[in-house]
Amino acid sequence: MGNSQSIDERMDHATKTGTFTLTNFGIKEIPEELFQIDGIKNLNFAQNKLSNLSDELLSFKSLKQLNLQENRFKSLQNSVLFNIVSLEKLDLSNNQLSYLPSEICHLKSLKSLYLNHNNLLTIPDEIVECQRLIHLQLNNNQIHTLPIHLYTLKLLEYLDVSNNQLDGIPSDYYQMQKLKVLKLSNNNIMTFPVEILTKSQICNIDLEGNPFDEIQLALLDGYDMYCKRRKGRMDQFKRS
Numbered sequence: 001m002g003n004s005q006s007i008d009e010r011m012d013h014a015t016k017t018g019t020f021t022l023t024n025f026g027i028k029e030i031p032e033e034l035f036q037i038d039g040i041k042n043l044n045f046a047q048n049k050l051s052n053l054s055d056e057l058l059s060f061k062s063l064k065q066l067n068l069q070e071n072r073f074k075s076l077q078n079s080v081l082f083n084i085v086s087l088e089k090l091d092l093s094n095n096q097l098s099y100l101p102s103e104i105c106h107l108k109s110l111k112s113l114y115l116n117h118n119n120l121l122t123i124p125d126e127i128v129e130c131q132r133l134i135h136l137q138l139n140n141n142q143i144h145t146l147p148i149h150l151y152t153l154k155l156l157e158y159l160d161v162s163n164n165q166l167d168g169i170p171s172d173y174y175q176m177q178k179l180k181v182l183k184l185s186n187n188n189i190m191t192f193p194v195e196i197l198t199k200s201q202i203c204n205i206d207l208e209g210n211p212f213d214e215i216q217l218a219l220l221d222g223y224d225m226y227c228k229r230r231k232g233r234m235d236q237f238k239r240s
Contacts, residue, residue, distance in 0.1 A: 065089040105129035151175040174200040197222030203229040
């Protein structure tokens with residue numbers, strides 16, 4: 001939806017489809033008229049100047065997707081965001097967040113979470129209560145350690161923590177039996193758990209730009225098992 005459309009035209013489209021898009025418009029707050037529309041499921045406010053959210057967002061009882069990438073969020077403390085329990089996809093990438101509140105645990109319907117390209121130093125342990133997570137992007141932050149119990153996210157398939165300050169990965173992560181992609185490039189990884197090679201279902205590991213790279217990975221027991229999974233995955237994509 002191009003920027004040539006007026007806000008009124010976008011409102012009309014949202015009434016019919018449940019999707020409202022207002023990107024790169026320079027807005028600092030969500031248009032009040034929007035809260036008069038019932039049945040909103042998808043909101044896209046990417047590339048604006050938002051720094052906080054109105055409590056009126058709670059009127060959207062069926063909201064599934066919220067895109068807030070490339071705005072001006074510095075803090076989510078006491079944010080209404082964590083009360084929108086219907087959310088399945090949340091994109092907060094390319095903001096200025098340095099802290100993720102533990103209230104993230106309230107978003108128990110969340111399947112995809114994008115926090116990449118912020119200034120995060122840590123991830124709260126409470127994120128493991130988002131048990132429906134499938135896709136988690138934490139790349140391009142300043143994260144030094146990951147929650148040990150992240151392995152309890154049994155549905156997680158994709159984890160990107162590249163371009164951070166990690167020096168290792170907990171060995172228990174092999175227990176994420178749905179995990180297929182683990183992106184670790186450009187960290188400070190010094191060692192790698194053999195269990196992830198021998199006991200997991202991961203078929204795509206990216207260690208480029210670490211002290212411990214794929215050359216060293218190839219020397220570990222279980223590397224041949226990992227290569228077999230990777231080849232199987234590639235063959236599957238070729239067939240499809």
